[in-house]
Amino acid sequence: MYLEVLTGISSYNENGECMGNTFGHLFRVTTFGESHGGAVGVVIDGCPPRVPVSVEEIQCELDRRRPGQSKLVTQRRESDTVHILSGVFEGKTLGTPICLLVWNEDARPEAYESFRELYRPSHADYTYDAKYGIRDWRGGGRSSARETVGRVAAGAIAKKILRERGVEIVGWVEKIHTLRAEVDPNTVTLEQVEANPVRCPDPAVAEAMAQAIEEARKQGDSLGGVVGCVARGVPPGWGDPVFDKLDADLAKAMLSIPAAKGFEIGSGFAGTDLTGSQHNDPFYVDDTGRVRTRTNYSGGVQGGISNGENIVIRVAFKPTATIMMPQETVNVHHEPAILQAKGRHDPCVLPRAVPIVEAMMALVLVDHYLRHRAQCGGE
Template identity: 60%
Template sequence: MSNSYGKLFRITTFGESHGPAVGVTIDGCPAGLEISAEEIQHALDRRRPGQSDITTPRKEEDKVTILSGIFEGRTTGTPIALVVNNKDQHSHDYSHVEHAFRPSHADYTYTAKYGTRDYRGGGRSSARETVARVAAGALAAKLLHHHGITVQAYVSQVGTVKLRKPYYELDLSQIDTNKVRCPDGKTAARMIGVVEEARDSLDTIGGVVSCVVKGVPAGLGEPVFDKLHAELGKAMLSINAVKGFEYGSGFEGVKMRGSQHNDQFYTDEEGNVRTKTNNSGGIQGGISNGQDIYFNVAFKPVATILQPQTTINDAGEEITLQGKGRHDPCVLPRAVPIVDAMAALVIADFLLRQKANKL
């Protein structure tokens, strides 16, 4: 099982949803980076359950404990270990699926691969694992901030309700002003209505999280197999419930001709190389070109629904299964900080790799 990500800024996550704790080790973070437990905690608070009535009612505090690698508010250059204890567990909520394969979950595939599985909340396949990613992402984001780089993700679509404005027309400081994390109040209200309708129908709904990365210098990314957009895609597709990734013009770009799609270069008043448009999404040839990087991440509806469904058990017998317990009707509001974290981890790793790339 692959539990590590990154080349120079490298993380390894551990733990299960109903085990004692989840956590992460971070290797390669430069010494001298100012970081506090409060900054890491702020990122975790944005991901934690129980934030509003459109998220799971579980009440995990997700309090982070720093075990190593940070001393007197600064990184020491040694491995950083962060742990978050699991507290609000209702393992008995999953006793009915001990021998059942839940539709669209990893129950069957984990059993096929390992011959066993932790049925309590999905164990390692649970989105609870993303706590560790968000904790590590807080350090990556702080490293990027030191270099003038910002990462901002937000909800741009829930079901058929879509935010029509491009990111550069939005006030991204408004992302956290509503419980769905859409930076447009009127659209957010409609999105919340869709989530509430799904929840009241004992159902779930999916959507899209968009992300923009500003301040990235030209030159990040590696030729051929470690292209910047390929790594961003891998990082996003590794998040639970993600079904699609597109950057720049994405699939809409196929409707355009080359004369429309090409990003023409010019030099601005400060002598910087710029492009008149940004259909490339800030990446050309797998390498950043200095423009804003922007992309979309599609999330499926949460697989656990509180309605009866037909499935089979581990004996191959057909059964009827109904979800129980406390689950999100829509994962999007809590997915925003996860997208933030994974984007920050990718850019931080490439930033360090670029520093070793030329004299």
């Protein structure tokens, strides 16, 4: 290890783990690829055998993340067709590593020529250069949200395993800029979310949000917002003390999504406005003998372990970094410069972030389901 540090040739940490490209313990995903390289995808190790998986189910999730799906998102033309290269036989997982791959089809590096020399404010260009001394400047390279293709593909399989155990995950757009929708996490459905291109289940607010995004796009500007997500049907007992608390793992998963800036579970920051007597979730036993809570300020997790209530989270996304206005920056020689960006960008990442948040929720939950089963038994 010492020698490797001195020579700088190691890309592994002391546990032999790859640096930052792998997520999960028992359901372990490694994503690969850059925005304008040959392909993007994922290798999943540890997936249980005999899980029925079809290309169509994975494709369905990828289509929700795909660019070009409406005028509110980037117009890059990618079919994002998924190929199952290994680990699935006759429609079922084999228990061996699953490789899912999507070829990059509409890579136009010439549109990103200006980013070769200039650092985009609030993007990853400067920090990747500062760290590695080399960077793929075409479309953000590895820092591009194109990397999340692998997460969403793996998430489709994770969702399948969870669904068989009665767990359902639904994400939605809750806020765009200052426009906010009241959404009930206990009842919101996938159909309501998918009914409009913004993915906000309140049609009137969705319309106003779409107009705001369109207006920002016309002005060459961008907007941020909040994605909400719920996991319903998680039994009590998933999650580990102390460093691997379910909420801590969810926070890490969500903050690993490009452009994510904040994470809340349950009452989140708003809970600080309440007193303990207002905020505590009183216990009771329901008609079936189940221990329940009357309120859910905890967001379904207490002491890092699921309590059987709905797991409710919120993720804040910043306004897209690449905007079509002149911006003050510096170049790779550290000289002052003005950047006038070109290329195809999301004026607001929120509509496409919904399936990514759902996928990360599924990856955390399936990993904790397998860990709980390994330590405590049961199905």
